[in-house]
Each structure stands twice: as C-alpha cells, then as structure tokens.
Amino acid sequence: MSLTTTRAGTEAPATGAATRRSRGTAARRPLTGLLFVTPTAVIVAGLFLVPLAILVYMSFMDWPLLGSPEFDGLDNYRHLTHDSQFVGAITFTLLYTAITTVVLFAVAFVLVAISNSPRRGSRFYRTAFFLPYVVGTAAASTMWWVDSSDRLGVFNQVLQGTGITGKPVGFLDTPGKALFTVITLVTWKFVGFQMVVLLVGVQSVPGELYEAARVDGASTFQRLRYITLPGIKPTIALLTVLSVTGSLLAFDQFYVLTHGGPDNSTMTVVLALYNKAFQSYRLGDAAAEAVVLLVALIVLNFVQLRLLRTKED
Amino acid sequence: MTSGAAGRATRSTLFHMVSMAIAIAFLFPLLWALLNSFKTREEANQQPPTWFPHSLSVANYRSLAGFDQGIGTYLVNSVLLAVLTVIGSVVVCVLGGYGFARFAFRGRTLLFGATLGILMVPYATILLPLYIVLGHLGLQNSLIGLALVLVMFQLPFGIYLMRNSFESVPRELEEAALVDGASSFGAMRHVSLRIVLPGVVTVALFSFLTSWNEYLAPLIFLNDGAKYTLPVMLVNIRYASYNIIDFGALQAGVVVAMLPCLLVYLLLQRFYVSGLVTGALRG
Numbered sequence: 175m176s177l178t179t180t181r182a183g184t185e186a187p188a189t190g191a192a193t194r195r196s197r198g199t200a201a202r203r204p205l206t207g208l209l210f211v212t213p214t215a216v217i218v219a220g221l222f223l224v225p226l227a228i229l230v231y232m233s234f235m236d237w238p239l240l241g242s243p244e245f246d247g248l249d250n251y252r253h254l255t256h257d258s259q260f261v262g263a264i265t266f267t268l269l270y271t272a273i274t275t276v277v278l279f280a281v282a283f284v285l286v287a288i289s290n291s292p293r294r295g296s297r298f299y300r301t302a303f304f305l306p307y308v309v310g311t312a313a314a315s316t317m318w319w320v321d322s323s324d325r326l327g328v329f330n331q332v333l334q335g336t337g338i339t340g341k342p343v344g345f346l347d348t349p350g351k352a353l354f355t356v357i358t359l360v361t362w363k364f365v366g367f368q369m370v371v372l373l374v375g376v377q378s379v380p381g382e383l384y385e386a387a388r389v390d391g392a393s394t395f396q397r398l399r400y401i402t403l404p405g406i407k408p409t410i411a412l413l414t415v416l417s418v419t420g421s422l423l424a425f426d427q428f429y430v431l432t433h434g435g436p437d438n439s440t441m442t443v444v445l446a447l448y449n450k451a452f453q454s455y456r457l458g459d460a461a462a463e464a465v466v467l468l469v470a471l472i473v474l475n476f477v478q479l480r481l482l483r484t485k486e487d
Numbered sequence: 488m489t490s491g492a493a494g495r496a497t498r499s500t501l502f503h504m505v506s507m508a509i510a511i512a513f514l515f516p517l518l519w520a521l522l523n524s525f526k527t528r529e530e531a532n533q534q535p536p537t538w539f540p541h542s543l544s545v546a547n548y549r550s551l552a553g554f555d556q557g558i559g560t561y562l563v564n565s566v567l568l569a570v571l572t573v574i575g576s577v578v579v580c581v582l583g584g585y586g587f588a589r590f591a592f593r594g595r596t597l598l599f600g601a602t603l604g605i606l607m608v609p610y611a612t613i614l615l616p617l618y619i620v621l622g623h624l625g626l627q628n629s630l631i632g633l634a635l636v637l638v639m640f641q642l643p644f645g646i647y648l649m650r651n652s653f654e655s656v657p658r659e660l661e662e663a664a665l666v667d668g669a670s671s672f673g674a675m676r677h678v679s680l681r682i683v684l685p686g687v688v689t690v691a692l693f694s695f696l697t698s699w700n701e702y703l704a705p706l707i708f709l710n711d712g713a714k715y716t717l718p719v720m721l722v723n724i725r726y727a728s729y730n731i732i733d734f735g736a737l738q739a740g741v742v743v744a745m746l747p748c749l750l751v752y753l754l755l756q757r758f759y760v761s762g763l764v765t766g767a768l769r770g
Contacts, residue, residue: 205592207589210585211583211586211587211598214598217638217639218642220620221617222605222613224620225619226608232616284509288502288509293499295503299510302510302514305752306516306517308749308752309517309700309745310696310699310701310718310748311702312700312718312719312744313745316741317516317745319725323734325534326532326536326734374764425611429702429722448703452707468609471609
C-alpha cells in the first residue's frame with residue numbers, strides 16, 4: 175500500500191502536469207483547482223495535521239482533564255518505561271498479533287483453495303466466508319460474547335451435545351481461554367477479507383505460466399511453490415501489513431469480550447491507552463503512549479515499504 | 488489426471504462436504520442470532536438454550552424499545568450519522584479527486600501526500616487530540632463532529648479512488664462541454680461524474696459501513712446518552728447490569744445492528760469487492 179502510495183504521489187503528477195501544459199486550456203486555472211480541493215485541505219489540516227501536532231505537544235505536558243496543562247518534558251515517556259500495565263499490554267498485543275496473523279493466513283489459504291475452485295457452488299462458499307466481515311466488530315463481539323457464555327451460549331451447547339465436553343467451558347475464564355476466544359472471533363470475522371484479497375492475487379497470476387509448467391511436467395505442488403507463491407508475494411506482504419497493523423490496534427473485540435481481563439491479562443495497547451485517557455484522565459501519559467504506538471507503526475510501514483520495493487525490482 | 492469418473496465424483500463429494508461444513512460454521516452465528524432474537528424472552532434466556540424457537544415473538548425487539556432512550560433513538564442517531572458521513576465523504580472525495588486529477592496547483596503533491604498520510608497514522612492514536620480539537624470547534628458530543636472525523640478517515644481511500652476514476656475519463660469528453668461555455672464544475676457534474684459513478688457508489692458504501700459499525704469514536708466523542716449510536720447501545724446492554732443480562736434483547740440488538748450491513752453488502756457486492764481490491768492493492 176505504502177509503496178504505490180508514494181509512487182502515485184510523485185510520478186503521476188509529473189506526467190499529468192506535462193499533458194496539461196501542452197494543452198493549456200484556459201479554463202483549467204490553478205485557482206479553480208484549489209477550489210476543488212479546499213474541503214479536502216480544510217479537513218486534512220484541521221482534523222489530521224493539527225491533532226497530530228497537538229498529540230506530540232500533549233505528550234510533553236502534564237495534562238489533566240480539568241485544570242491547566244503544564245510542561246513536564248520527558249516525564250510522560252519516563253512513566254511509560256515503568257508502567258507495568260503498558261509494558262504488559264505491549265507484550266500481550268505482540269503475542270496476539272503474531273498468533274492472529276499466522277492463524278488468519280493459514281485459514282485464508284484453505285478458504286482460497288475452496289472458493290477458487292472451478293466446481294459449482296464455489297461462489298456460494300465465497301459469499302458465506304465473506305459475510306461476517308461486513309458485520310461491525312462491536313456487534314460481532316457482542317454476538318460472540320453471548321455465544322461463548324457458559325450458561326446460555328451455543329458453543330457450549332454444541333460441545334456438550336456432541337459429547338466433546340461434559341461440563342460447560344468458561345470461554346473467558348482464564349487468560350489462555352480468553353485469548354483463544356478472541357482469536358476465534360477475529361478469524362471468523364476477518365478471514366473473509368484476507369481470502370478475497372488473496373483470491374484477486376491468485377487470479378492475477380497469468381494462466382500461461384501454469385500451462386507452460388504443465389507442459390514441462392511440473393507437479394501441483396511445484397506449480398504452487400514456483401508460480402503461485404512468487405506471483406502473490408506482494409499480496410501476502412500487503413496483507414501482512416494490514417493484519418499486523420490491525421491487530422496492534424485491536425480494541426473493540428477486547429473491550430466487549432474480555433475488558434482486558436481476567437486480571438489485565440488481555441489488555442491491549444489501545445485498551446490501555448483508552449483507560450489511561452478516559453478512566454484515569456492522564457491525558458499527557460496517554461498521548462505519550464499514542465506517540466510510541468504511532469512511531470512504532472510508521473517504522474513498521476517503512477520496513478514493509480522497503481521489503482515491497484526490493485521485491486518489485 | 489487421476490483414475491476415472493468414480494475417483495472424480497468421490498473427490499467432488501469430499502470437496503463439497505468440507506466446504507459446506509466450513510460455510511455452515513461461518514453462517515451459523517449470524518443465523519443463530521437471528522433465530523434467537525425471535526424467541527420469547529423466557530426462551531431466549533433459558534438454560535440450556537433451545538435449538539429452534541418454540542413460538543415466534545417480537546418481545547425481544549420490544550424490550551429494546553424500553554432500554555434507556557429506546558432503540559428508536561439509537562437507530563435514528565445511527566442513520567443520521569451514516570447519512571452525514573456518506574454525504575460528506577462523497578462530496579469531499581468527488582471534488583477533491585477531480586481537483587487532483589484535472590488541475591495543477593501549488594502544493595498539490597504535498598496535499599495529496601498528506602491525505603494519504605492519514606493511512607500511516609493509526610486512528611486510535613489521534614482520537615485523543617481530536618477530542619480536544621472538536622471541543623474547541625464546539626463539536627464535541629455532536630453527530631456532526633463525529634461525522635467529520637469519520638469523513639477524514641475515509642479520505643485517503645476515497646480521494647485516491649476518485650482521483651484514479653477521474654483520471655481514466657478522457658479529457659476530450661469534458662472539453663466539448665467547456666467549449667460550450669460550461670464551468671469546470673458543470674463539466675465535471677454533467678460529463679464525468681456519470682462515468683465515475685461506480686467509484687462514487689464504492690466511496691458511499693464504505694463510508695456507510697464505517698459509520699454504521701464504528702464503535703471507539705462514538706464512545707469517545709459522544710457523552711450524552713441521547714446521542715449514542717447502535718454499537719454503543721449494544722455494548723451498553725452487555726454491560727448494563729452484570730448479572731441479569733437479557734440475552735434475547737442483546738441478540739435482537741445484534742440483528743438490528745448487522746442486518747443493514749448484510750443487506751447492503753448483498754445488494755452492492757460488486758462495488759464492494761472492487762473497492763476492497765482498490766483499497767487493499769492500490770492499483
């Protein structure tokens with residue numbers, strides 16, 4: 175995403191400007207152009223650039239909800255290093271991100287194999303796998319919370335009905351089970367998106383390559399390994415970024431399902447940030463946390479950009 | 488490649504058995520919520536749950552009407568927020584996309600870069616200062632302020648999509664209108680807008696789904712119960728009174744929250760997938 179973004183930002187205007195000069199239509203005056211982008215400019219400046227600057231400023235201030243803010247230098251950042259909840263949240267979020275990313279890919283590949291099949295019905299399957307993605311995370315999480323209840327939840331009913339367990343399972347009782355339950359929800363909800371994007375990647379690999387390989391006597395596995403995988407490498411890289419970024423920012427599903435519990439064991443970075451800002455009203459500390467998160471994600475995006483760039487060369 | 492018709496048939500059966508099992512697993516939670524929402528209150532809260540409703544009832548939807556401000560209020564708020572966000576996103580993205588596609592002006596690259604830069608900044612991190620900015624604008628605790636924030640988050644995708652769409656429309660088509668004395672805006676509106684309509688639908692669809700489903704932003708920006716949207720209501724029911732949660736009402740709420748998205752998706756699937764691909768693959 176980031177790579178092509180930069181490309182669009184630099185190359186496209188250059189070629190665009192060239193054609194424009196050669197035509198020189200009188201009506202296409204710069205001022206008119208500015209009018210068209212004014213709403214964009216106002217929103218980007220007022221609701222993005224200014225808040226971004228305020229965020230950085232806040233992170234150097236002692237900023238209570240009421241009362242006047244005071245400059246406190248790097249204190250907020252110093253607080254972070256011995257804030258055990260924040261450090262715990264980082265560790266947990268990284269763990270969650272790693273597991274989610276791997277599970278999403280593993281399941282998505284199975285779904286791609288099904289929905290890419292020339293057999294009848296694959297369109298229906300594709301729609302079925304994708305539908306949960308359009309349900310909002312808050313609604314989906316609420317649904318999951320009901321379904322995983324040990325008293326009334328259908329998950330336990332299925333497990334007991336099929337004789338897999340005798341006693342009801344408390345799906346949110348222990349840190350491990352709570353994490354497992356959230357990951358099942360996230361997989362159910364998001365894997366359809368992963369599948370659709372992978373499917374587009376797979377289908378954009380030129381068919382002649384497969385033909386040629388077949389003529390050369392390549393096995394199914396070899397075709398997968400030497401044609402499909404290299405062909406969808408950029409797609410995989412992109413989905414990795416999206417999945418990692420999305421997981422690092424997880425909020426809704428944890429807020430609804432676990433509320434960070436049991437015992438703060440499923441506290442994510444954004445949940446910790448939210449608590450700090452809107453429960454303890456330590457806005458300066460929260461801003462410092464946000465800046466750390468922001469920088470980490472930008473670095474991650476740049477690393478990814480480099481990887482993508484070398485791949486395209 | 489393998490042994491004859493029998494082998495192929497077996498493999499096909501196996502394929503469908505596995506695929507159907509997975510498809511059922513994916514659809515089941517959605518259908519389950521729908522089914523449960525039509526049980527009577529007692530049956531929906533019965534332990535262990537029943538598979539099929541013994542009698543159909545809209546009691547759960549009725550109890551939603553009695554929750555806090557009543558589901559009517561939250562529904563209206565959600566619709567209002569969605570309308571504001573969709574209109575805002577479409578207007579800003581069409582104008583901006585056209586401006587970027589057709590005109591040269593100072594700071595163009597910079598502004599375009601800054602717009603796409605929104606993608607690089609995880610939105611949860613700037614909600615905090617946004618809260619302060621909206622406060623200064625007098626737009627805290629307002630659906631308009633919230634809609635503006637949601638429009639801002641739609642910009643990178645929307646502007647990018649609309650710019651590309653307008654760029655793919657040949658200039659010559661507009662030139663005839665311009666020669667006839669139409670303004671730039673008129674040429675855009677009467678000639679190109681028609682051609683880029685699929686892109687507009689995609690932008691509208693994505694802003695609808697975002698605004699309808701967004702939870703964190705309304706949670707932070709709205710502090711008046713009468714302004715809450717459906718997702719906020721849902722989570723409030725879940726946390727309402729810890730031990731006596733009405734599971735029937737909760738599932739009816741889930742249905743109200745998710746049904747519009749499912750319907751809109753099934754109707755406009757084509758635009759949705761093309762948008763996802765543009766959004767994800769960026770050309």
